[in-house]
Amino acid sequence: MFGAEAARRALAQELPALTELRRALHRTPSLSDEEQPTAERLLAWLGEHAPARTVRGLGGAGIAAVYDGAEPGPTVLLRAELDALPIAEPGHLAHASQIPGVSHKCGHDGHMAILAGVAKLVSRSPPAKGRVVLLFQPAEETGTGARAVVQDPKFAEIAPDYAFALHNLPGYPKASIAVRAGAFAAASEGLEIWLAGASSHASEPHLGKSPALALSQLIPALLALPAQLLPMDTGAAVAITHANLGEPSFGIAAGKARVQTTMRSSETADLERLMTAAERAAEGLGAAHGLEVTHARHDRFGATANDDDGARIVREAAKACGLACEGLPGPFPWSEDFGEILGTCRGAMFGVGAGPSCAPLHNEEYDFPDDILESGVLTMTTAASLALADEWAGRTPRDLPRAP
Ligand SMILES: [Zn+2]
Ligand SMILES: [Zn+2]
Structure with missing residues (x-):
């Protein structure tokens, strides 16, 4: 897989297409448990731009794109959320929602575009060993999607050794990374x-x-x-x-x-x-x-709890990408269902700063800032690469007990 610097160079030419995809996703949002149209759009985009083996209908409308390496090995799963919110959007954005009363006010359109960017990089430079799974998960906002994915028999096809997810953080410095070991949300x-x-x-x-x-x-x-x-x-x-x-x-x-x-x-x-x-x-x-x-x-x-290795890998990825990385004094008071996936493997959830002028999450004026797509893609790709290397080195085999 690309190192951080090579990834940055390769990504530069993809950013306009990812921005366009993010805005297209923004225009046509889907509510929780009704994400089929969004999943179809992503499948079409992935099929055209970064073909992979796909698993469909995971826990509802969920899809996973599987990028196999040259040799078998560990699995790293990266997650984005498919769903938007029942919030009417004021019409002044050029890419405003065309679905009345529904809009992407949590930035899941941006998180999906970030994984689409990872897909481009991983398809061009697959892992030597192991595989990268990009999971587009349904029904995060209602707290049911991750559990449904984990309980779906098809989850066995993508069961990870490591999993990572990110959330944009309005109010935090733009493109800075925020992570902590232990409870995150x-x-x-x-x-x-x-x-x-x-x-x-x-x-x-x-x-x-x-x-x-x-x-x-x-x-x-x-x-x-x-x-x-x-x-x-x-x-x-x-x-x-x-x-x-x-x-x-x-x-x-x-x-x-x-x-x-x-x-x-x-x-x-x-x-x-x-x-x-x-x-x-x-x-x-x-x-x-x-x-x-x-x-x-x-x-x-459930609580979203990062393990020590997952948090360390995110910090190392941020450093390799030249991004500021903040520790967090305590967990966020909001909730996330990614903890259900972290209950099956090692890994971490982390934040990417959306800047001080970004409106708060779930506010009708909120819009995902496209200029943090790059740091999201780079951190996710580098974290996946480091986690695969970590598993190779046998430093953290999955049969070791999890850190307390
Ligand atoms: Zn939300
Ligand atoms: Zn969210």
Whole structure:
């Protein structure tokens, strides 16, 4: 495979085509679990520009492009996400979304274009030994895609020894790399709680069973859980995302209530403590107020945990590419489902700075900055090359226990 400098030279002539691809992907976004059109576009592009063996229908619309080396050896998997978000985009961009109410506000269009760039480089200079798998994963935004890919029987065809993924980071210096060993992104999960009593005429509240008092006690009880259960440095946080009580009327005393909350923590086990305690708190209040309580969990993301070797390889790749590399004092509070893939192998997720003037992720003004495509492609390609070399040297065979 290309060294970092040769890769930079080879990539220079590809950047206009990658920018064009990124903008084409931006114009035609797909929502989670509806990514077939985006997957088809990528398959067409890869078939035309960097042919490879492909695996289709991974965990839904997922596709993998497999670039085999001259000799068999270890597998390095690089991941990008296929999905966009249900956010309407203001129409002032030249490449604005043409799909009403859907747009790429997390930069997954850029991440896909970065892997397309890696495809160009790896197809021109394949590994001597082993193979590089480019995974375009569905349904990252809902937290279900990576798990579905790993549980798909076809995952055995691409099972990696090492895996890497990146996310662009608005606010961080443009094209700088950010990585840490250990937790990189938090675990999170949504909890929906229903309190059911009985409505009554507003003049006769004593004949009904209102959940109003229980609701008013449940919200502060949920918000207090992190401080009650966990040390301050665990990144534990609770957000109330929605609540309602009865109907918007003056004639009916409320008979039912619903609360939705999202809980997060740096460690998956700590998140489980928060979730279980929240369910018990709701049940306790329901019993105290004579209400029927039901609850359901949604959008579960495990923590994304980098191992020491994966983080080291990203730092070495950044250095080889001449990019600034920042350590991170702690994990990001947002969640990512790449942890599901890292649960099967070594590797790391890292950030690429999108610059201080880039709008925040999931903001309607956000647009992936095309001038960081180059650093994304170079870091991913170099990390893959270093990871293959690492496995060759036998320094980190996959049967060694993972770093604690
Ligand atoms: Zn997102
Ligand atoms: Zn994202």
